[in-house]
Amino acid sequence: MTREEAEKIVYIAISIGEELLASSAEVSRVEDTVTRILQAYGATRADVFSITSSLEVTAHFGDFNTVTQTRRIRSINTDMAMLEALNGLSRMICSAEPRMTPEEALVRFKKIREETKAAAESRSASLQMLGYAVVSGSFTVFFGGDMADCIAGAVIGVILKLIESALGKVMTNRLLIAFIWSFAGGLLAHFFVAFGLGHHSDLISIGNIMLFIPGIAFTNSIRDLFYGDTITGLIRFCESVILAITIAVGFTAAGLIM
Amino acid sequence: MQEIIQLTAAVVGSIGFGIVFHMRPKKLKWAALGGFLSWASYLVLVHAGLNEYLCGFIAAALTTAYAEIMARSTKTPAIIYVVVSTVPLIPGAALYRSMNALLRQDMTVARAQGLYALIFATSMAAGIVLTTLFERMAVQRSAAENKS
Incomplete structure (x- = not known):
């Protein structure tokens, strides 16, 4: 096999791996997928190492x-349709x-x-x-809110999403963004x-927290730790715990000044 | 009655998460069933008098088993179903109450609720991992059998 062919093969494998990571696939899955693709193309050995923010092959x-790339x-965005489509491609x-070829x-x-991406947009x-x-609405009810709380939760959930995406365009610090919109x-x-729409501000806030809490990142972090991807696991664990605390503090801090 | 309202809310919430995470519309019904299973199994276990952390662990393990089966039959990565189905179990309320108490300097409640949220989330994650580890072992075994 020529050098050029080998580079092409690694390029396609790492591109798929990168997109998988960016769509919030588990690290072990990414390493596994990249290794399989390389082996399918005749690699005699594949050394793939990944943490959430980097992939090397x-x-x-x-x-x-x-060949090394x-x-x-x-940035990581949860996109299940992308995971599914890329999974199909690698298979x-x-x-x-x-x-x-x-x-x-x-x-x-x-x-x-x-x-x-177009479909998602x-x-x-x-x-x-x-x-x-x-x-937001259904989890407000889930934790004991009534119908008015449900509507308030749903409306606030939408407003918060709008604020979050607007802030994302002018700021880069994730934690600061999270604190501002949760506040x-x-x-x-x-x-x-x-103003009379809703009766329990705490339940409305909890419904919204469920929407934004990094539950996937946390679960994945524990799984990574169990699988032996310790570095990734610890990074994700710290990130998700800090983010969760920031969000919860933002929501509750608003109650202090009211 | 409270349980029925909660179950309905869990099902609707799981569908909502399916939408948020770009699930294909045709598969949303499986997200709904997953949300139902996770919360229903948790409720049944709690009513049976088991330790709450253990309930979270078992419910998460069962839900992940469902997710793995659905992943097989619809050719979709299992994590999609795991995520949308286990959402009702996430201890968001405990986290909120813990932080709220922390800011009010009520350390007893803050510590109790915070520890509950952390341990419960860890139990859930452990339940999910348990099932995926078994699934991996099964896959590796069947792959080895196919080779020989």
């Missing part, structure tokens, strides 16, 4: 023909006979990425907002109750 194609992952790459795989990968406007409203969420809950 060295593939061996016989002696002396080794690394990627830095800067196809590993099982299709005759083997898909790296060029073809890259074309398919780009197509999936664009289509899934076109849905995000209306359907996403509905999702946020449904989650706003706490204030809104008190305002709504003061």
Whole structure:
């Protein structure tokens, strides 16, 4: 195998791995997927190492023909449709006979990425907002709120999402953003109750917290620790605990000044 | 009655999370069933008088088993179903109450609620991990059998 071919193969494998990580796949799954793709293309050895923010791959194609590439992952967005589509692609790459060429795989990968992102964006406007409203409202009821609390929770959930995305465009610090919108969420809950829409500002806030709490990141972190991905596990554990505390403090701090 | 309202809210909440996480619309019904299973099994276990952390652990393990089965039959990564189904178990209320008490300098409540949230979340995660570890072992075994 020529050097160029080897580089193409590693490129496609690491691109899929990077996108998987950025869509919040588990580290062990990413390492596993990248290794499988490389082996399917005839790598004699694949050394894949990943933490949540970085992915590095060295593939061996016989002696002396080794290729190393690394990627830095800067932001993680949970996108289940993307995970699903990429999972399908990697399965196809590993099982299709005759083997898909790296060029073809890259074309398919780009197509999936664009289509899934476009689909997510076109849905995000209306359907996403509905999702946020449904989650906030139903968890307000779940923890004991009444019908008025449910409506207030749903409305605040949507407003908070709008604030969050607006803040994301002007600021980069995740924790500061989280504190500002959760503080706003706490204030809104008190305002709504003061104006008679809703009766329990604490339950409305809890419903909203359920929406934004990093539950996936936390669960994944424990799983990573159990699987032996200790560094990733600890990073995610600290990140999710600090974020969860920031959000909860933001919501409750609003109650102090009211 | 309270239980029925909670179960309904859990089901609707799971569907909502399915929407938020870009699940395909056709699969949302499985998210709803998952949310129902996780909270229903938790309630049954709590009424049977088990320790709450143990209830969270078992409910999470059962829900993950459901998620793994659904992942197989609909060819979707299991984590999608795990996430949307276990959402009702997440101790968001305890976290809120803990922080609220912390800011009011009520350390007894803050410590109790905070520890509850942390231990409960860890029990849940352990339950999820338990099932996925078994699933991995089963997959590796069947792969080894296919090779030989």
